[in-house]
Amino acid sequence: MTVSEGQNVEKIGRALGMRVLIAERKGVHAVRAGRVAFEDAIREGTLFIVVAPLEPSTRNMIAAPELRAMDPTAFVVNVARGGIVDEQALAQALKDGQIGGAATDVYEHEPATKENCPLLDPTIPNLVLSPHVAWYSSKTVEGTTATVKKNLEGFVAGRPVNVVISGRQS
Numbered sequence: 747m748t749v750s751e752g753q754n755v756e757k758i759g760r761a762l763g764m765r766v767l768i769a770e771r772k773g774v775h776a777v778r779a780g781r782v783a784f785e786d787a788i789r790e791g792t793l794f795i796v797v798a799p800l801e802p803s804t805r806n807m808i809a810a811p812e813l814r815a816m817d818p819t820a821f822v823v824n825v826a827r828g829g830i831v832d833e834q835a836l837a838q839a840l841k842d843g844q845i846g847g848a849a850t851d852v853y854e855h856e857p858a859t860k861e862n863c864p865l866l867d868p869t870i871p872n873l874v875l876s877p878h879v880a881w882y883s884s885k886t887v888e889g890t891t892a893t894v895k896k897n898l899e900g901f902v903a904g905r906p907v908n909v910v911i912s913g914r915q916s
Contacts, residue, residue: 755795767791771798772807788815793823800827808832813839819846828854837864840873847872851879 759766769787770777777783782790788808794816798804808822809832816822822845824831833854839845855862856878865875893908900907 755797759793759795764793771803773803785815788812789817792817792820794820796822796824796826796830798826798830800829804830806830806832806835808836810835810839813844816845818844821846822848824848824850824852826852828852828856834864837867837870837873840870843871847874849874849876851876853878 756766756768767787767790768781769784770781772784774784788794794808796808798807807830813822813835822831822836828850831848831850836848840848850865853863853865858866858875860866865873897907
């Protein structure tokens with residue numbers, strides 16, 4: 747999810763009258779203006795909308811300790827990437843009634859199967875699952891098509907766009 751998409755989530759929350767907390771990254775001690783410490787957000791929040799990228803620092807960002815620290819009525823909604831929320835810990839927290847509920851359309855292993863995803867257990871209460879197709883709107887398809895066209899035309903013309911340069915050393 748991009749920064750602008752995260753900002754849209756914030757705007758929607760505020761429009762609905764919510765007090766919106768934007769958490770600093772987990773483990774960061776210097777909290778930027780407009781954010782709250784990750785641990786404070788976990789303790790104070792009741793609806794967690796996960797919009798972080800999957801990176802080594804965000805893998806299992808929400809796991810058993812965070813779920814235990816949440817309000818028992820809290821809901822976790824992962825619309826970012828699988829692997830950010832520890833699926834096994836989430837399944838157990840829901841079964842134990844530690845949190846109020848959860849929803850996701852992203853999974854650590856995609857496609858999710860009964861063999862690779864603990865969330866596909868039908869005995870887990872208060873869990874909404876959907877296939878990872880939320881991106882598939884006509885607006886997104888049109889935007890993707892336009893971007894691919896622009897990239898191909900730029901490449902053929904010798905003026906590549908959206909060039910990614912890796913900072914890794916070989």
